[in-house]
Amino acid sequence: MKNYLLFYITILSVFSFNGYSQKSQVASADIKYDNYAYIDAIKTYERVAAKGYKSIDLFQKLGNSYYFNSDLDKAAKWYGELFSMSSDQQPEYFFRYSQCLKSVGETDKANMILEQFYQKADDDSRAKLFEKNKNYLEDIKANSGRYIIEDAGVNSKYSDYGSSYYNNKLVFASARDNGSIGQKKHKWTNQYFTNLFVADLGEESTLGEINEFSNTINTKFNESTPVFTKDGKTMYFTRNNYLDGKKGKDGNDITLIKIYRATFENDKWANIIELPFTSDQYSTAHPALSPDEKTLYFASDLPGTIGQSDLFKVRINDDGSFETPENLGKKINTEGKETFPFVTAENELYFASNGHLGLGGLDIFVSKINPDGTFDEVQNVGDGINSNNDDFAFLIDTKSRRGFFTSNREGGLGYDDIYKFIETRKLIYKKELFGNVTDLISAQILPGTTITLFDNQFKLVSTTNSDQNGNYSFNVDSEKTYNIRAVKQEYTTKEQKIRITRENGRTELPITLEKIRCKVTVGNDLGVCFGIKMIYFDLDKSNIRQEAAYDLEKILDVLIQNPTMKLDIRSHTDSRQTFKYNEDLSNRRAKSTIAWLVKNGINQNRLIGKGYGETQLVNKCLDGVECTEEEHQQNRRSEFIINSL
Template identity: 70%
Template sequence: MKKNILLYITIISVFSLNIYSQKARLAAADKKYDNFAYIDAIKTYERIAEKGYKSAEMFQKLGNAYYFNAQLENAAKWYGELFAMQTELQPEYYYRYSQSLKAIGDNKQADAMMEKFNQLSGDDKRAKLFKKNRNYLAEIKANSGRYKVEDAGINSKYSDYGTAVYLNKIVFSSARDTGSLGQRKHTWTNQYFTNLYMADLGEEMTPGAPSKFDKNINSKFHEATPAFTKDGKTMYFTRNNYLEGKKGKNGNDITLIKIYKATLENDKWAKIVEMPFNSDNYSTAHPALSPDEKTLYFASDMPGTLGLSDLFKVKINEDGTYGNPENLGNSINTPGRETFPFISEDNEIYFASDGHPGLGGLDVFVSKIFEDGTFNEVQNVGADINSPKDDFAYLIDSKSRRGFFTSNKDGGQGYDDIYKFLETKKLTCDQKLFGQITDIESKEALPNAKVSLFDKKFNEISSKMSDAKGNYSFMVECGKTYYVRAEKPEYNTNEANITVGKENGQTELNIALEKISCKVAVGDDLGKCFGIKMIYFDLDKSNIRHEAALDLEKILDVLKQYPNMKLDIRSHTDCRASFKYNEALSDRRAKSTIEWLVKNGVSSNRLTGKGYGEYQLVNHCADGVKCSEEEHQENRRSEFIITDL
């Protein structure tokens, strides 16, 4: 639940009274010096802005304050003021303004802002197309040289493809003729219909001699691409539209393919059923399970497909039922063919495609699946696996980095052949993005702050709470730009972006949060609530400039909220010029500040003031000492010391 953390002002009174002393004078003194006031700076900014004062920083703070609290109508108002002052801003402000404009129905302007955002941050579609058209061969080359590939040792002169690992066995599809009288040839390819075969896996995942898989699974039509649960009791597989002796056909009298499920009972596969999302009118094929076995991925040309065939997923419910199939979207699917998905234990999806830029035919690609189900950038796995022919059905064991894939590339034994590989270097480079969330003033760690990670397009990747020491960490990809947002009740939300290192390692990003309300007591400088370091005057003059009036409006607003508050206004200079001159100039400026406040409705008996010239320097920069301009600036300051509440 979003909390409106910005629209309140609280006064806390802390009484430190000695219970053994009830004297009125002591009680009054304790009250005077222990009362605190919480100044809501955002509301003050808003009231000042309504008077016509303009400041880009002020409009940024106002826009952000409302945006992060999901009050997009108000955010649109102040971001509009910001863009009216400055036309070139950081990309995230175009994004936030666009989202805010949509909330008020200004879609035309929202689209214009999003176009600008895409130009500045790299529009997904155009940027990817540009990369594909110009640099994809170089990228494939860079991704190559990471595998040791060899024949799997189980191939025939026929088609062998589509592997799965099952209880330390490899199960695969083959069109080999084993002499069975029931073996039939497909009229389209003159290849035998494929059945499932299996072989024991030895050291380094080397297959032994193949034999036929369970006869209850193999039929006189195609069986292929099985997927097994980890306990070995459930399998999903692809078969022609054929069940219990009945063959199904579509409207054109063609038998398509479907996904079936079988259950192991008494060491035999039984209870073969088709998936509820199958149809006689389209194909479903090549099932693959997620690591937690709660999602089934597959290929299909069902309605809603973006290309010739797409990848889909479907939820497996606890009661054994299934959700509705979901298209994986255009970050994975293209107008071409996407097929043969495999999900690794690292939650990466490997698949074959001829729509993404490759070397020819089907190539194998990979993308990371984020926690929210979205996908990272799709990458070609390289020329060790891929060729100008069809390369597909990739499988990898995440621990050993060994696996199998299928290809009809030159040099094989049959139509399709199975190859085994060892991945010697991972494609993805991982970085640990870490840091600490702290209070900006006290520097103390802030535990239980919500920390959210976004990609450069502001898609949320993950979120978590900071630990007891305020620490957080995310595993991210090397060389990528991320945004990290920190949120905590009673603090202003803060967001920072960072580009992580290009090699495996760690990148640190600490974020400090500022309390929403500024707590002040007698003796404190009210100006620090608003970052007022200096009330600016023209050189050698004491009349109030426009920039100074903007800051004084903040002080004026607080004085109106707290009618008992009194201030001592102190003006200071640096050491340059004479003592006498600096003292007189600073005194005139202090008095000008008081006059401005009185003119705008503050009673004169609430204000005192004096110029101190260079008599109260805050550093070593006295006469004759060489100092930088920044060091001199520390001494040129205005103070608004609270003398009574």
């Protein structure tokens, strides 16, 4: 992974050594380290460490050198030495160490280190993400298994990455040996500088012969990550700060990277300019266009970024000029690294990040862009595309569901490799909680009911009203518990709890409301007013259970409030067991119900009752007829028929 394209963070520290020889060796390594020549620095640091020398600074720099070059397993080794020597480290080292532990499969230990990271930096958005969702691996698992992946067929033993569609071709960056005498190597990675290459794109994303893209675009420095307008006449691309033979440097004498624009005229790419919001003092890279080509997305560490690199967008005016870049905000950006944006024709933002919760290294994430420019919940696209190493530069054709991405995972041909894929199952961006609201007795729909959604701590999330068909819906998060409150005039307010699972995109929760005033007359079942379908008894017994007493309290209250009301209490069973057994059991239960009401103050002469056993079934479930448990339940019922008012 070329971190000059992913952005870096420089940690300046001074070694304190005993012995002139070691001082001189490490001082030399420090110079290389501070100039980002990490490969050379590593050699010196490791030679010093091999002699048994231990230092917090030494282990920090060894860990960082490998971390910045995305060699996470080796970084894990040296960060392990660092934490063995002292766990009193800055929070960032806890985060880096956890990332490296994931890359070597030590997920439990990584999460333990993340927990400590949260204790040290609870205001860090990465720590908040972990504390909010410690079961993030389950979310990743739910999004996994959606891709068929194979080698793209264009990889070399060098670094190949960052592809883009262009006129039925695929353009990508590569550090392969192009035979040029002046081809340069970069001290950070010991890789050749990258140029753009192109291959014809065939059926099923097969790639043809590889050629250099353009000798007017490629230079002796780095070119990468192009994006093209649909008409093929304009391209934006990343290059080192180099134009017209002149190399720009920042205040530390470092050549950073910029986004450039070129137009296709007279069969060649020309008019190469750097974009006006670029600078010698910070990097801009990895351009991506919105579907209408009026907005350019990119990565940068320009002043005011939240993390090591953030994602930005900038409006492109009709005359080709640009508005002021806008940070995509904390929903997308973290204190870590967000980079390699890509926007699909369906307004989905894919990007790589090591700040959001992932499997290790850079993972690929996605968020739906709403019409108002806000973003939906950020989701990890899952295992397969993502690995324990760096995965980035995601590209997909939304019609064919085929695409490409880059990874430095195990088993690749080179330093970074391009893989092709087909998506077999689309990601569900939003979980929906929905249902309809009806009257408990009549089943009449109830439009205009106020439905309020609360979290599990009863903090307000959202409010809506049921529509003309009695329907309501909310966008919710998976693996969360919510409370729903339904309020309508003349009805009793109702609250229900619901758990949203990962498996389904839509969770249904019907709501039935009881009228505050239930109108009844002689011959009506009083139990219907309160939704009493059955008075519950223990199996084969007739003693009143606690939940039965709760329902009987409602009947008791009505009888007290209406002293002239008389009831006929009827108990029914299903057809299972013998006719005689069911008759006797239902009789005992009817008598137990009457006895409970009499015990609680109702005059015996207001109550009559009888058990009807299985003689008044409400459906087909006679002896010998196969029925579901739900169908049998319909026959096991209690009735409170009003005989007199």
